[in-house]
C-alpha cells in the first residue's frame with residue numbers, strides 16, 4: 632500500500648513512534664527511524680522492519696534544533712532519494728502545576744513538541760513541493776483540546792500543533808501536500824508509565840471503551856492518513872482515545 636514511499640518518523644525508536652515506524656514499514660514504506668538518544672531502540676526497530684522484508688535506516692537528530700532537523704531531513708533524502716511522508720511524533724512532557732513550573736519546563740516542552748514539528752515541516756516542504764506531493768501527520772494529544780491541570784506547557788504545545796496543522800494544510804493543499812493531526816488519549820508507553828495504578832484505573836473508568844490505548848491503535852490511524860484512502864482528508868484532527876473526548 633505504501634510501496635516506493637519513504638517515511639520519516641521522528642522519535643521512531645520507542646513508544647507510539649516505534650509502532651508507527653513498524654506499521655509503515657509493514658505496508659512497504661522505506662522508513663527513517665529518527666531518535667534523539669536511544670540508538671539501541673532505533674536499531675531494533677530498523678532490524679525488525681528489515682527482517683520482515685522492508686527497508687529502514689536509523690538517523691540521530693534532535694528535532695528541537697533547527698540545524699539538526701535540517702541535517703536529519705537532508706540525510707533522509709540522501710538515503711532514499713525522496714521523502715513522501717513525515718510523521719512528527721517526537722514529544723516530551725515536563726508536568727508541573729503552574730506555580731511550580733519553571734521557565735525551562737515551559738520552553739523545553741514547546742521546543743521539542745511544537746518547534747520540533749515546525750522545524751521538520753519547514754525543512755521538508757521544499758522537498759515535497761519539488762516532488763509535487765506529500766503527507767504530513769502531526770501527533771498532537773487530546774490534552775491540546777481539553778487542557779489538563781499540571782500540563783499547561785504540554786497542552787499549549789499540543790494545541791499549537793493543531794494550529795500549525797490547519798494553517799499548513801491551507802497553505803499547501805493546492806500543492807497536493809496533505810497535513811493532518813492525530814490526537815491520542817492515554818496510550819500505554821513510557822510517557823504514561825509514570826502514572827500510578829490508581830490513576831490508570833480511574834482513567835479507564837472514564838473512557839467509554841474502558842481501556843488505555845496501545846501504540847498500535849495510533850499507528851493504524853496514522854497509516855490510514857498516509858494512504859491513498861485518505862487522499863481527500865486534510866487539516867483534520869483525529870482523536871484516538873477510546874471515546875474519552877467527544
Ligand SMILES: NC(=O)c1ccc[n+]([C@@H]2O[C@H](COP(=O)([O-])OP(=O)(O)OC[C@H]3O[C@@H](n4cnc5c(N)ncnc54)[C@H](OP(=O)(O)O)[C@@H]3O)[C@@H](O)[C@H]2O)c1
Nearest residue numbers: 642646647667668669693694721722772815817818820822
Ligand atoms: N503516550 C500517550 O498517552 C500520548 C498521548 C497523547 C499524545 N502522545 C504523543 O505521542 C508522541 C509519542 O509519545 P510516546 O508516549 O510514545 O512517548 P515516549 O515513549 O516518551 O517516546 C518519546 C519519543 O520522542 C523522542 N524524542 C524526544 N525528544 C526528542 C527530540 N528532541 N528529538 C527527537 N526525538 C525526540 C524520544 O527519543 P529518545 O528515546 O531517543 O529520547 C522517543 O522516541 C509524543 O508526541 C506524545 O506527546 C502520547
